[in-house]
Amino acid sequence: MKKQDVRSMGIGTGGYGMNNKADYVICSIPDHVNVTCPYxxxxxxxxxxxIYSKMGSGLYYGNCGSVECEYCKQEIQLGECEYD
Ligand SMILES: [Zn+2]
Known part of the structure; x- marks a missing residue:
């Protein structure tokens, strides 16, 4: 919904000048990465x-290294990353 729509519906208080509230963003910090073993x-x-201490900030961009599969012990090369 655009801001103009909100005003025309009478939501909020005042008009320009009065409504000096700021939108905010809830930021989350990464907790873990989820990997499915290709093997x-x-x-x-x-x-x-x-893994961040091992790979550094490359972890945000993908193709940053490898982890070991807990199950088959193969080395898993990390490719593209996605955000959940
Ligand atoms: Zn595996």
Missing amino acids: CEWEDDYDWDE
Whole structure:
């Protein structure tokens, strides 16, 4: 919904000048990454801090290294990343 629509519906108080509230964004910090092993399809969560300390900020962009599958012990190369 656009701001003009809100005003025409009478929601909020005052007009220009009075309504100096700011929208805000709830920011979340990464907790873990979820990876599905391409070899055995085992899905596992990896602690963010642990792999971040290994790979650094490349972790935000993908193709940043590898993790070991808990199940089949294969090395999983990390490709593209997605945000949940
Ligand atoms: Zn595996």
